[in-house]
Amino acid sequence: MVPDAFIEYYYGKYKVVDLHRLTKEDAKIQLLYEMNSYDAGIKCLVVVHGYHGGTTIKNLVRKEFSHESIVEKINLDAGRTIYKLKN
Numbered sequence: 258m259v260p261d262a263f264i265e266y267y268y269g270k271y272k273v274v275d276l277h278r279l280t281k282e283d284a285k286i287q288l289l290y291e292m293n294s295y296d297a298g299i300k301c302l303v304v305v306h307g308y309h310g311g312t313t314i315k316n317l318v319r320k321e322f323s324h325e326s327i328v329e330k331i332n333l334d335a336g337r338t339i340y341k342l343k344n
Contacts, residue, residue, distance in 0.1 A: 259337075270299055271301045273302075292324045302340040303339055327343075328342060329341040
């Protein structure tokens, strides 16, 4: 697992979005909410989707979800993905 200090050092100030135990539809709604409400100083979102409970949310986060504010998607580890954001 990549330490939080590494994330902040390389990617800047970040916010964690935890999608554990959400349905695909609820996860999509949560992502849309987070993408439209993050603070100006936030450089990236660390999306926690997990990987033991199946791949539905992981696939949503890594492959299906898109937003105009996302510059790049980075597979941090098996259970987390970083969304680098426009500034």
